[in-house]
Structures are given as C-alpha cells and as structure tokens.
Amino acid sequence: MTLERELCDSVGAAHVEPLDARNWRVAPGSAAEVAEVIRRARTHKAAVHPIGAGGRPTRSTDDRARVHVATRRLDQVLQLDEMSLLVHAQAGLTGLDLERILGPRNLSIGDYPPGVLTSSLGGILAVRTPGKSSARHGFFEDAVVGVSAVLANGRSVHTRIAPRRSTGPDLARALCGSEGTIGFITSAVLRIHVRPEARLVAAYLLPSVDAAISAVYLALREEAAPSGLRIYDAPEAGVHYPGLALPAGHALLCAGTAGPTDLATCDRDLIASAVIAEGGETTDPALAELWWRRLHAGEPTPGPQPSLQVMATPSKVRAVYHAVVAELARLGGAARAHISRFDADGAVMFATLERGGAAADDEAVAAAERAAQVAGGWLLGARAHKLDAYLRALRDVLDPDRIMNPGTLA
C-alpha cells in the first residue's frame, strides 16, 4: 500500500494534502491519529515534521518521503481542573484560544508575551526560547505539569501529573525543547491562574538606561513580582510613542503589577521606590496603559520588527546594550532598543538597527551580533553544540530510523 493511501486511512482523505510526489501535509484530529500517522511513516521510513500555527512545510532537498503533521485539528481542551488550576490542552490550541476558553471562567494562562498567545501550544513547548518568559510566572516551560507525546515507534507517552516529584528526571522537560525530535507533543497539562483581582500599570522616566536597569533589579531584589516590565531607550520611545521626546540618554520604564489589590499596590510602590532611588520619577500613566494594550489587547505597535534579539544575564544587560549601540555608531548607523522579558536568568534586548536611513544591512547586523556576544549576550535561537553527541545517542535509541524531524537539532 502506498504511504499516501495509508495516511488517508489514518486521518481521512479530507485531511491529507499531497504537496508533491513525496510530500504530504496531514492534519490528524486526535493523539491516536498522530500515533497512527507516525507508525505508518515509520514503516516507509518517511520523515515526520510537526507544523504548528503559522508553520509551513519545507520542500525536500532529497528524495526522502516526508509527512508534515499539522496540529491545527488538535484544538480541544481535554480537561479543565478548576480546583487544581490545571488545564489539559491539545497541541494545536494557541495561547489566544486558551484565553478565550479560560476567560469566561475568570481564569487565564497568565501574563506571557504576545508570542505565546499567537503560537500553538505544541510549538511553544517544542522550541525553547526565552521569548516566552514572564516576569510574574517565569519561563513558560515552568507551567508545564505533564506532556503527552508520540514517540518514533508510534507509542504514546503521558508523563504523570503531579505538582512536583522526585521520581527520576523530568521526562516532560526532555520532550519540551526537543523540537519534535524525541517525540511529537500532542497535548500538555499546564498550570493556569485565577485572573488577578487588581491590575496596575505605571510609567517612569529615568535619567539613563543603566538607571532603569538598576531600578528594575533593585525592585526585584525587594521581591516585587511585576506582571510585566519594559525599558525603552529614548530613540525607541520616540518610535513607539510618536510625539514623545525623552531627553537624550533618558529611558522610559513601563511596569505592570497584578494580584490581590494590596499586593499589586505593594509591588507597584516597590518599583516606584526603586525608580526614585535611581534618580527617576513617575510620568504619564497613559504611556504604560498603551504599552499594556499593545502587549495584551492586540493594539498594533509602530515601527519595524526588531533586527536583533539578545538575552543577557542581569550583570551583562547594560554592557550588551551599550556594545550594540556603540557598534552601530561606529559603523555610521544607529541602534534603538527596548529591554523586557525580565526573569531570574536575565532579560532580553530587542534592538532595531539602522544605517543610511534604512534597516541595517546584513553586515551591520552581523557586527552588532558579534558585539553583543563579546559583551556577554546570547543570541536568541542559538544552539549549544557541546551536548549534541548525547542527543544523537538518545535519538539513536528512540528513533533509529531518524524519522522524527530529521535535520533539526542535528
């Protein structure tokens, strides 16, 4: 029997789309169908590539048969445990889908960046990046209590649900970040939150980006737990807030707090005190309200997408920022940036680079990347290759035919 026929048998012909003679896109409607697709692909030694929201099949560069498995029909909440604040959601649901389901029950997945809202759950979990970190809840993977996935042999695994455990390695965390190479994530159990009683936002003007960074870490050391923080340098503030002209070298800090009213107020006041200690002052709260609406209410943000995203630990954030700005100035261009995604590991700088009145060319971007790395930054999406041999060995055991997303993390 041909692979195409077998795929049609597995998920129904309506959900199999031939892309060319050896490429198909299939859309299973259940974990059992995913397992069946993978089993069939394995018998043909065909590659299995997961596709989340917005993902597209890539054309083969060889003659290997490929099955691109879309998660879009895995769009159900399998269980909502309101007592434990846990949701078991299928991999094709986006953060926004989940928010629509949870919102009427006064529940939420939490205060995560917009990328989490627009991505499918399977995609968020399969790829490890700091772009999904929340000042209030930590890294998105920290919200994962359990994962269901299909291995290369077509067997489904379900890691046990427990608030914490001491029964060996965290096997769910082995699947998260593995980009579909260890298993195809079909659903996950996530911690969710009751919508906060109070939400407060505030904006502050500080004499420098360094002072703003210091104020943030001062407040975090006083255990403030903000729901969001963002620092804009003066040029970036001018683009994000047309008409706003900060004094040269100054910075705008927007901060959100949430929780029981007294605690949200306490956190806001701790941040305000830290700002004052660093020579800053409160400014127009409408700036912070607009920032929050852009993050969580879909209001558009002006300006192009940042050309450089760099993570830095708390002690390196300042150096990375100044290194990138200085490098672009040396090349006759300019960099503007905002810094957000503050968590225990550090923060992420989003820089927009320009030269000659246009978006910076590849050479300038590469130079800025090098400068950021020399200053101690980590480019988002980078790979550490030092453990590749162990990952290969692990895949040799689980997937000897290398059908699971071959070419990825290789």
Place this chain on the structure above:
Amino acid sequence: MQAGVDIDRLQRELEAIFGARRVSLRAVDLETYARDMWPRLLLGYREGHPAANRPHAIVWPEHVREVVAVIKLAREQRIPIVPYGGGSGVCGGAVPLFGGITIDTKRMQQVRAVHSAELICDVEAGLSGERFERELARRGYTFGHFPSSIYCSTVGGWLATRAAGQLSTKYGKVEDRCAGLTVVTGRGEVIETDGPSRALRGPSWTQLLLGSEGTLGVITSARLRLSPAPQLRVFRGFEIDDVGAGVAAIRRVLQKGLRPAVVRLYDELDTLMNSFSHPEAEAEAEAEPALAGPRPPVETGALPTWPGPPPEEPDGLVARLIGFAKGKHLRQAATHAALGKSQLVNRLVGTVAEKIARRGCRLIIGLEGARIRTEVEAALTFHELEVAGARDKGEDPGWAWLRKRYAVSYRMSPVFRDGAFVDTMEVASSWERLMDLYHSVRAAIGRHAVVMAHFSHGYADGCSIYFTFVGTADDAAGAERLYDAIWRDGLEATTRVGGTISHHHGVGLLKAPFMAGEHREAMAIFEAAKAALDPDGILNPGKMGLRGPRP
C-alpha cells in the same frame, strides 16, 4: 558482590589516581558504605546482620578530573560506580547493589564563586547543606533549601534526588533552584548543562539529569540560584476544624498568588502527637508567651543552633507515638501487641485524637523575605486563612515549630531501639485528587501500622502529604515483610488515585519496582537517556527501575 574483580589490581589503579590516603578497602569502611539511612536496612543492622551488598572500594575525589579517571577505570573493568554524598538517603539509593567503587564526594566541598549581581553561585557537590547555608548567610544570601537532613546531606545528594527543603513553598524544590550542572557521564566525559541558556535551543539537560540518582552521571558541581537573606520572618500557628477544611484553606492562600515559605497542616493524629511532643512548650506559651524561648536570629538564615546530643528520654514526635501506643510504662510486649493491631490502634487513636483534640487540626505557616513585601503578604495570608475558618493561635506555635523542626530526624533511634520501626512516605498530587490520596494511602498503610500525616510543600496546583508510620514485628524477617507490605500497599494506592510515589525522597531501591507504574511508557525516554549517557550501565546499577546492561 561483583564476581571476578581483581581486588589487588583495583587497589593499585585507584591509588594511582587518588593516592593511598583517599582510597579505602578496609572492612569497616566497606561496611559503613554498604547502606544509607534506608530504614529497611536498619532492621537487619539492628539485629547485627552484616550488610548484604558492600562496595569493593571507596574513593574520595577532590577534583572532577579524578572522577573522570575513576569512571574511565570502572568502565574499562566493567565495575559499578555508586555516588555517595552524606548517606542520608532513605530509599537505598547509595546501596552498592553489585559492589563496585563508591565515590564519596564530600572532599569536593568548595563554594567556588558567588555572583552577587546574578544571584547565582557555583558550588561543589560534596558540600554539606549546613556549611553551604552558613557560608551564604555570612555573605547575606540564602539558597532557601532546608531539608530536615541539612546537617548530614550534601548539595549533590539534593540535586541527585530532587530534594525539597522545609521552605519549598517560597523557594521551590532544588530543581527549581538549579541553573546548571557539571556531571561526569558513564562514558567518563565531563558535561556542563545549560548555564545562562534559556536563549539556547534543545531539551533541558539540566532537568534530564536532576533526580537521576547517579544513574546517568556523577554530579560534581552545580550553578545554583540564590536569594537575598530574609530581612523579616513571620510565623503563626492556626487551628482548623478538620483536614478537609485545612487543605481548602491552604489551597485558597496559594491560589491567591501568596507564597508563604512554609505551610504545614497536621491531621488529627499528628496534631495530637505534636501536642504531646511539646507539652511543656505549649503550656509555657499559653501561660506566658515571653517564656516560649528565644527566636532564631534572622541573620543566620533558617539554620537553628546545633541540636546537641539527643536527650536521654526521647521526647520527639515519633517517640511520643511509641510512648502513646504503649502507655509509656507498659512492657515492650504490650507495645508490640498494640502496634501489631494497627487497624484497631488507628481507629482508637483516631477517636481519641478527635475527642481530645476537639480544637481540630494544627496548621503552621511562616513567611520570610524582604521586609515590606513580607509584611503585606503575611497580612493577606493570615486574612485568607481566617476567611477559610482557621483560628489564629498566635506566633508561639509557629516559632516552636521553627525551633524544633530538625529534631525529629535525630530522634528515630529510640523507636528502633524499642524494637519497632518508623518510616515516612511522601507522596503528592493535584488538589483535586489530594483528599482521595490522603484517605487511600492512610487506609492502605493503616492495615499494617499506626499512621499519621501532615500536608506540606504546597503549590498552587497541588500538595505533598507526608505519612509517618510506626510498626513492629517479632523478628527482623517479620519486620521486613511488614515493612515491604506497607510500602507496596501505600504506593499502589498512590498510583491508583493518580498521585506521584515520591515528592522529594527519591526512588533508590525502595521505589524502583513502582517506577513502571509511575512513568508507564515514558520510562522509554529515561531508558534512552541511560543508554546515551551510560552505555555500559556502570552507574548505580539496579536502581530506579531501569533495565538495560549491567556490569
């Protein structure tokens, strides 16, 4: 024991790596390193039985390169490697089931660096918990990890078992505080995981190695997250009508987003035993709060003063349980008779507990941290508890718990001396399943032994239950049979209601037979990791329910 080991050759080659002073094949050392604090092994030890499984040699490395060398040697000779920290494990994880080389990490004990700006420190695996926390307190930080074994456990042991400290509700379990590991794998290679690497793609090797109990690698050092030392500490005692109301109250607090450092709810029997454990302190506290004793200074972190030698008359909670069961002055035979009819005792004690402790269940709660936020959070927390029906008993019960919180670990010997045994079973589940878990496990253990429980290590999504049980039998063999039956029935009940079989003690030998039920098909991932990191199966073989090659 491993057959066919050339002991003379092994000794020569080990001494070439470590020098003669850091290698031992002495009988007394082999006997000492044959066990950890797994109570089942203590049953035979009490009767004078020699250990069934002893290592061939013990080594004390001081540097990661020595760990590499000994693992390469073991790999060549197909000899098992068993890592050993403080030896405080209670699941037999450090037992050298097939002999081999036991690596005692305690000479790797440096705090290499404290990165203040990052709130990170680099520390070697063999450092004792007490010394680690004192060193951090001296610099104004805390790791926030305070297991009851803190005086006799090591950082590496914590990481290898995913341990929890008493203040885990605020600081998290040890896996929440670990930013990276240095590990020597079964291939004899050093790997460093993660670091400041949420920017990096790929699975989290740190989370894959944490909790592997020496089966995937030997942890030699770690990068750990710190917190500023607390500026303020607030403790209170509450009473609440029953376990169900207490559980609901804790859930209410945690799901509001409040993070006390510790919350402990004692069931009716545990509450009763607690009041017997500290009657003098309670009486003093009730008569005159000022006499309740000095409060531990905040600046020492959560470490208390050294508990000193054990009292001649055991007065710990568990010893009181024995005393209670045997009427304190009855003959030992009566104790055995009482504990032997555990179902009856559980029922009787439950009734007595209910009647005597009309006031309900005891709940201890404590917060610590930065001054302003802790004050606000404490007020909100206490308010939520009162809304949930808890009655505030003031600060003294909280401070009394804080003063005595390490004592119980050092007061189990009298129980064994009296011919009985005691152990603890720490399971966990989501809130939805928690009361089912409590009733099921309590009933399962209660068929065999006197059992009580407290709820601690709470999270927004669930909680751990810590069962303490005391049993007895006529001889060591009978005690072992009873002990095995308790664990079998308790863990089967746990799995049946969807709980996890261990919250923080680990697996070792004790829970290895239950790993298949715990992880089901997902064990395939653990076994694949084992094959990748330890292809010859030399690392801590026979543990954690892993199959595959053995040396």
